[in-house]
Amino acid sequence: MEWAKDIPCKNINIHGYCKYENKGCAFKHDFNMKDNQTPPSSASKLLNAISIKTSKKFNMGSQSFKPLKKKFAVSASKLDNIPVFVPSTIFKPSSSSASTLSRYIPIVGLYAPVTTSATSATAVSAVSAVRPELFFSQPIQYHCYAPAPPPHFEMPIEPYQRNPQSFFLDNNLRESLQKKNEATNQVLPNFGGLPENIHIYHSLVLLDNFNHKVNLKYYGVPSSLYKVYSNYDGNVYALRRLEGFKITDEKSISSIKAWSSLKCANVVKLHEAFTSMAFGDNSLFLVYDFYPLAKTLKETHFGDSTGALPVQINEPLLWNYMVQITNALICIHEMRLAARSLSINKIIVTNQGRIRLSDCGTFDIIKYSRNNNLIDVIQKEDILKFADIILTLAKSSLPAGTWNQENSILIKFLPFSENFKKNLNILYAMAQSEESSLSQLKLFASDISLYAMKTIDYLQNSCDFMESQLSKEVENGRLFRLVTKLGFINERPEFDHDPSWSESGDRYPIKLFRDYLFHQVDSSGRPVLDLSHVLTCLNKLDTGIEEKILLVAPNEQNCIIISYKELKDCIESAFHDLSRYSN
Numbered sequence: 001m002e003w004a005k006d007i008p009c010k011n012i013n014i015h016g017y018c019k020y021e022n023k024g025c026a027f028k029h030d031f032n033m034k035d036n037q038t039p040p041s042s043a044s045k046l047l048n049a050i051s052i053k054t055s056k057k058f059n060m061g062s063q064s065f066k067p068l069k070k071k072f073a074v075s076a077s078k079l080d081n082i083p084v085f086v087p088s089t090i091f092k093p094s095s096s097s098a099s100t101l102s103r104y105i106p107i108v109g110l111y112a113p114v115t116t117s118a119t120s121a122t123a124v125s126a127v128s129a130v131r132p133e134l135f136f137s138q139p140i141q142y143h144c145y146a147p148a149p150p151p152h153f154e155m156p157i158e159p160y161q162r163n164p165q166s167f168f169l170d171n172n173l174r175e176s177l178q179k180k181n182e183a184t185n186q187v188l189p190n191f192g193g194l195p196e197n198i199h200i201y202h203s204l205v206l207l208d209n210f211n212h213k214v215n216l217k218y219y220g221v222p223s224s225l226y227k228v229y230s231n232y233d234g235n236v237y238a239l240r241r242l243e244g245f246k247i248t249d250e251k252s253i254s255s256i257k258a259w260s261s262l263k264c265a266n267v268v269k270l271h272e273a274f275t276s277m278a279f280g281d282n283s284l285f286l287v288y289d290f291y292p293l294a295k296t297l298k299e300t301h302f303g304d305s306t307g308a309l310p311v312q313i314n315e316p317l318l319w320n321y322m323v324q325i326t327n328a329l330i331c332i333h334e335m336r337l338a339a340r341s342l343s344i345n346k347i348i349v350t351n352q353g354r355i356r357l358s359d360c361g362t363f364d365i366i367k368y369s370r371n372n373n374l375i376d377v378i379q380k381e382d383i384l385k386f387a388d389i390i391l392t393l394a395k396s397s398l399p400a401g402t403w404n405q406e407n408s409i410l411i412k413f414l415p416f417s418e419n420f421k422k423n424l425n426i427l428y429a430m431a432q433s434e435e436s437s438l439s440q441l442k443l444f445a446s447d448i449s450l451y452a453m454k455t456i457d458y459l460q461n462s463c464d465f466m467e468s469q470l471s472k473e474v475e476n477g478r479l480f481r482l483v484t485k486l487g488f489i490n491e492r493p494e495f496d497h498d499p500s501w502s503e504s505g506d507r508y509p510i511k512l513f514r515d516y517l518f519h520q521v522d523s524s525g526r527p528v529l530d531l532s533h534v535l536t537c538l539n540k541l542d543t544g545i546e547e548k549i550l551l552v553a554p555n556e557q558n559c560i561i562i563s564y565k566e567l568k569d570c571i572e573s574a575f576h577d578l579s580r581y582s583n
Ligand SMILES: Nc1ncnc2c1ncn2[C@@H]1O[C@H](COP(=O)(O)OP(=O)(O)OP(=O)(O)O)[C@@H](O)[C@H]1O
Pocket: 207, 208, 209, 212, 215, 218, 223, 224, 225, 238, 268, 288, 289, 290, 291, 292, 293, 294, 295, 296, 299, 345, 346, 348, 349, 358, 359
C-alpha cells in the first residue's frame, strides 16, 4: 500500500486517532504542519487527548489536558477558580461493607451531626432512635400535602360533594405512616464502635436508651437492641445483643426453633438466634420483627427520655391490655413454651392500644435446662408476671407514695370497678393454683370475654377504617397510572414531525387535554392550581364518559370539542403505538 503512505489517515480527522495505527493502517498518521497537510481539528485534538487519557487517571494538570485549557481560557478565564467538589466525609462506606453488603443499601441521612468519639456516636444514635426527626435529615416532602383546614375554615359542601382531601389517605394516618417509614429507613453513619455487619445484618442503629450498659439486672449481662437491615432479604429487624454471654449447652440455641413458628398477633416474631464475635466478644444475638417507633409499656405510661407526656392509664385500656396479654399467653402456652421475659419493659406498644411481647425466647437460651418438666413452673411464673404488669400499670392511678403497699391493699384502693379488681385477684390466685396454666388462662379468657368483645369491636372498626383508606389509595394508584400514561405520551420530540401530532392529527387532542388538565390560567393569565379539577377530569377520562369538553390551543387559534370517551380512545391508541416500539 505504498500509494497510501502520504495520505493523511481520515480516522485521525474524524475520530482524533486511528485505532489501526501501527496495526496495519497504511495511511499517514504522523502529521507535520510543514507538509502542508490538513492538521487535525481542535475537536479531534480534544478527542485525541481524552482518548489517550482514558487509560490513565483523568487529571486537570496532565500535559494532554493543557492545550484544551488554553482554548477554554477564552470563554472561561477562571478555570482554575472553579470550586472543586469535595464529597462529604460524614458517610464513608468502607470497601469491605460495600462489597459484602451491596444488595441492599439503605438511605443515609445527609446532615447527621459530625462527631468523632464512639461514645458520642452511641449517644447520637440513642437519641436519634428516640427522636428520629432531630437527626434524620431528609425531611418528608410535606409541601406535597396541605393539612386539612381547621373546621371553621372548611368550605360548606353538600353531602354529594367532596373536597380534595377526601380523595387521599387520612392526614393523621399518612403522617404517622411516614414517620414510621422514616424511622425504618433511618441509617446513621458509623463512627466506629459498631461493627459494619453481624452475620447477615448490617447498618446498625441503636434503639436502646443511654444506660443500656449499666442495666445488668434484667439478663445478668449488659444488653442492647439495634435496628438492622438483613442482607439476605433487605428487611429491617430488631437485633438484641447480650454481651459476653457464653453458651454452655449447644442445644440451648436450637430451643428457640419453636418460637420462630409461633404466629400470634400479640407476640413479636423471633426469627433466629446466633452467637458472634463481631463486637470483639462472645455475644448472643436474637433477631425479631422490627416495629418502627414502638415504645415499651413503661415508656408509654411512665414517660421516656423524649419528654413525651405519659399516656394516662384508665380502666378500658387496662382491660384491653389484659385481653391481649391473655391471648399472647394462651398462644405461647399452647406450644408448651413460656414467655418468661414478661415485664412493662418488654412489652411494646406498636400502635395505639396494640401491644406485643417483645423479648420471647431470650431466657430459653440464657436459662436453658434440659428438664422439660420445668415448663409448668415457668408457665405459672408467666401468670404471676402478667398480674404484676396489670397491677403496676393500674397503681399509677394512685399517689406514688402508696405504690410500695402490699398487692392486696393496692388492689382494694384502685379507682376501678369491682369486676376489674376481682379479675386481678383471680390472676394472682391462678399463679398459686395447682391447675395447669393453660386451662386456667382459657377459663380466664371466657371470664373476661365481655371485654374481649370491646377489643374486637375496636379492632374491627380500626380494620374498617384502614380498608376504606386503602381503597382510596387504590383509586389514587389508578389515577397515577393514567397520569404516567399521559406523561409517556406527551412531549416526545420524536413525534415533532409526525402528522398525527400536528394540529390536524388525531393525537393533537391529547396534547391539548394535558394543557386543559394542568396548564389552565385564569382571566388575568395567572396559573390555576386546582387539584379538584385535575381529579375530576382524570376520573372522567378513566371512566371514558360521553361528556364533551372544549379544548383550546394555548395561542387560542384552534379549539376542539371532544368527549372523554374519544379522548380515552386516543390515549389508548397512542400508548399502544408507543408500547409496540418499546423494548
Ligand atoms: N421489636 C422491636 N421493634 C422496634 N422497637 C423495639 C422492639 N423491641 C423493643 N423495641 C424498642 O426498643 C427500645 C429498647 O428496648 P428494650 O427491650 O431494650 O427495652 P429497655 O426498656 O431498654 O429494657 P432494658 O432495661 O432491659 O434495656 C424500647 O424503646 C422499645 O420500645
